[in-house]
Structures are given as C-alpha cells and as structure tokens.
Amino acid sequence: MEQKALTIEYKVFKNISELDPTIQNLCEASEKALATAYAPYSNFNVGTAIELEDGKIIKGSNQENVAYPSGLCAERVALFTIGSQFPNAIIKRMAITAQTKKFQISTPVTSCGSCLQVMAEFEQKQKSSIQVVFYCLGGEVVVVNSVKDLMPFSFVEDRLGD
Template sequence: MNLLNINISFEEYAGIAELSENDRQLCERAEQTLSNSYSPYSKFKVGTAIRLTSGETILGSNQENLAYPSGLCAERVALFTIGATYPNAVIKSMAITAQTDAFEILKPITSCGGCLQVMAEFERKQNAPIEVIFYCLGGEILKVPSVKSLLPFSFVEDRLSSGN
C-alpha cells in the first residue's frame, strides 16, 4: 500500500480591489450576468464570465426549471455556449459568483461536481489550464490556476474518444 497526498495551491484575496484589472473586469462581468439568472425556485442566482484567449468574454447564468433537474448551472450554460458557438476557442479564465436575498453569502461559492467535470473536459480538450476565480460579492475571492486543482480525479476514459 502507498499513502499518497494531493495538495493544491490557490490564491486568496480579501476583495475585488486586490485583483488585477483583467480579473476584476471578469468578476464584474460575472456579477452583471446575475440579473439574467432564472431562479424562481431556489432564489439563488449564479453568474459566470469566461474569458477566451481571443479576448472575448462569454457569459452564463443559472437557468432553473420546475421539472428538476432540467435546469442548468451558470458554468455549464457558458461552457456549452462556447462549445456550440466557438468549438475551437481556448478558455483562459473564468469567474463565478452568486447572490441571494434569502441570506448573506459570506464565502465564495464553488462549482458543483457536474460543472467541475465539464470544466475539466474543456481543460483537457484544449490541453491548457483554465484559471478559476470564485468571487464572493463584497468579500473574499479564491483563485485556482487550473481545474485539475479542483477535480484531480476527473472522469477520463481515453478509449471512449479513440473509437475502440
């Protein structure tokens, strides 16, 4: 038996003012897209902004449906938009934030497992890391250098894509 450890490195910021101008703008775009959230059931709005290496920014917000689980998280809305509209684009970074009137969000929210798997697939497909910024409105921010940091054991089965 071998005992192995996985450690991740991430950056922590006290607030948006500490970020670089590019990261601050990406967080602000994610915040702006909260108004496009369709979340009448959970009342939990999530917004995502994704910066492509071309400089273009793609936005996404969570979209709920009364017939659970037919809705879709903000991250997947934006990522699937990229896949359908810009299939060869390379993602540089993404920012994710949330807001609700039901309670005060005190820490950055993180992506669900389904979103992490989709994010990992995009990172694998482009063979380049995607920086992820978890932005708490009016609070702290966490930034990781790669999706692999968040989901080190993502589902990978190379034989599925090889045609065997």
C-alpha cells in the same frame, strides 16, 4: 498499501480591488450575468463570465426548471455556449459569483461536481489549464490555477475518442 496525499495551491484576496484589472473586469462581468439568472425555486442566482484567449467574454447564468433536474448551472450554460458557438476557442479563465435575497453569502461559492467535470473536459480538450476565480460579492476572492486542482480525479478516458 501505499498512501498518497494531494495538495493544491490557491490564492485568497480580500476583495476584487486586489486583483489584476483584467480579472476584476471578469468578476464584474460575472456579477452582471447574475441579472439573467432564472432561479424562482432556489432564489440562488449564479453568474459566470469566461474569458477566451482572444479576449472575448462569454457570460452564463443558472437557469432553473420546475422539473428538477432539467435546469442548468451558470458554468455549464456558459461552457456549452462556447462549445456550440466557439468550438475551437481556448478558455483562459472563468469567474463565478452567486447571490441570494435569503441570506448574505460571506465566502465564495464553488462549482458543483457536474460543472467541475464539464470544466475538466474543456481543460482536457484544449490541453491547457483554465484559471478559476470564485468571487464573493463585496468580499473574498479565491483563485485556482487549474480545474485539475479542484477535481484531481475527474473522469478522463482517452480511448472513448477512438
């Protein structure tokens, strides 16, 4: 048997004022995306903003449905928009934030496994890393340089494309 270990590096900031202005703007765009969330069942709104290589910003928000699991998370809404409207675009980074009226969110909310797998697919497709910024409204920010850092064992099978 061989035992191995994985480690990741990430940065933690006290708030968005410590970030580069470009990333601050992306966080603010993810916050604006919260306003379009449709979450009458969970009351847990999520907003995502994705910066493309050309500087264009694509936003997405979670969209629930009474027939679970028919809804979609904010990350996949934005990513699938890019896939359908900008199929050859390169994603530079994405910012994700959440909000609920039920309680105070005090640390950044991370993406679910399904979203991480879709994010990993986009990273694989474009053959370059996507920086991921998890932004807590009025608080901490976590920045990861690649989706692979979040999901090192994502499903990848290159032979399926043959």
